[in-house]
Amino acid sequence: MTSSVPRTARISVIGGGPGGLTCARILQRHGLTVTVYDRDAGPDSRNQGGSLDLHADDGQIALREAGLLDEFFALSRPEGQESRQIGPDGVIRDRQTPEPGDRFKPEIDRGVLRTMLLDSLVPGTVRWGAALTQVTGPDDGPRTLHFADGSTTETDLVIGADGAFSKVRAAVSPVVPRYCGISFLESWFDDVDTRHPEIAELVGQGLAMAADGRRALVGQRNGGGHLRVYVVQRVPVDWLAAAGLTGTEAVREHLLREYAGWSPLMRRLITDNDGPYIDRPIFVLPTPYAWPHVPTVTLLGDAAHVLPPVGVGVNLAMLDASDLALALARSATIDEALRAYHDIMIPRATGIAEFAEHSAGFLLDDDPAPIPS
Numbered sequence: 001m002t003s004s005v006p007r008t009a010r011i012s013v014i015g016g017g018p019g020g021l022t023c024a025r026i027l028q029r030h031g032l033t034v035t036v037y038d039r040d041a042g043p044d045s046r047n048q049g050g051s052l053d054l055h056a057d058d059g060q061i062a063l064r065e066a067g068l069l070d071e072f073f074a075l076s077r078p079e080g081q082e083s084r085q086i087g088p089d090g091v092i093r094d095r096q097t098p099e100p101g102d103r104f105k106p107e108i109d110r111g112v113l114r115t116m117l118l119d120s121l122v123p124g125t126v127r128w129g130a131a132l133t134q135v136t137g138p139d140d141g142p143r144t145l146h147f148a149d150g151s152t153t154e155t156d157l158v159i160g161a162d163g164a165f166s167k168v169r170a171a172v173s174p175v176v177p178r179y180c181g182i183s184f185l186e187s188w189f190d191d192v193d194t195r196h197p198e199i200a201e202l203v204g205q206g207l208a209m210a211a212d213g214r215r216a217l218v219g220q221r222n223g224g225g226h227l228r229v230y231v232v233q234r235v236p237v238d239w240l241a242a243a244g245l246t247g248t249e250a251v252r253e254h255l256l257r258e259y260a261g262w263s264p265l266m267r268r269l270i271t272d273n274d275g276p277y278i279d280r281p282i283f284v285l286p287t288p289y290a291w292p293h294v295p296t297v298t299l300l301g302d303a304a305h306v307l308p309p310v311g312v313g314v315n316l317a318m319l320d321a322s323d324l325a326l327a328l329a330r331s332a333t334i335d336e337a338l339r340a341y342h343d344i345m346i347p348r349a350t351g352i353a354e355f356a357e358h359s360a361g362f363l364l365d366d367d368p369a370p371i372p373s
Helices: 018-029 059-065 069-075 110-119 197-203 248-258 264-270 313-330 334-363
Strands: 011-014 034-037 051-053 083-086 092-096 107-109 132-136 143-147 152-155 157-160 178-189 207-211 215-221 227-234 278-284 297-299
Touching (some): 011 152, 059 313, 227 264
Antiparallel strands (some): 051 107, 178 227, 207 215
């Protein structure tokens, strides 16, 4: 079968996160038709998570191609570029404050970014409540998308932007992510400047990290007076269930024992939170990772390369999205576009993954070195 022409092809993006929406936006700017399928019931059906810093050399490049860079700057928080290294005693060891006008990596809440991208798309682009279960059909197409509600649809190109546990990935590779041994336990603080002023003062306007070599606490400012704290530990993936920790108070008591040697102020980061703790074990794909080329399926972002949380994931996903969309807009066939995209994306992702794999230890490192960007 001859590979489809991008301008007349049925292009399906699976996943309405920053990567998938950026890809759709750039495709539409170049006159290509695309449909995004997302499992969420609607754009406001769940909290989108914490704050992101979009870098000038990757995430912002994608936003420029999307025609949204000025809008991003208007919505972002440049003061969020501040970073602090704090000791377990609560003493600030290192502080980096952005210079006036510094826009190298301003922060933006994930939900704000998603709304900006959604609002930029042609109405009706996103099909909500479309939870993909599998992709079938011959490698040269057309492919069939199967959804949890029993519906199906045919497409000429499937773009997997559906995260670490991608359903699309299974169409090209049996590889699945593995637990890296580090888990984040997320909590949040609301109206932090009024209700938790000492914690607000400790964390500052951006990111603050403290570690003792075995465990860490990471505080991150979000917009709207919110703050998230992540308890970082090297533990088994099922550590909460194995320890019988089934409620907020039980988890809190356990954490107080684990952090018994830390200062009272630092321990307030794990006791004064509003609401429950959310377990977020960190999974990664093996390095290097690539899949056999097929002319009808490709991956971007976490579906293509799940990395440790060292500040590059969303930026890389958006840069993937831009490179893929531009390749499709500039190529005579989808097959040609995917080969061009893979020639750029896979070596880049491999190099970054190898760096991230060797750098992830900074999360638990008690060396007061500057915080990685």
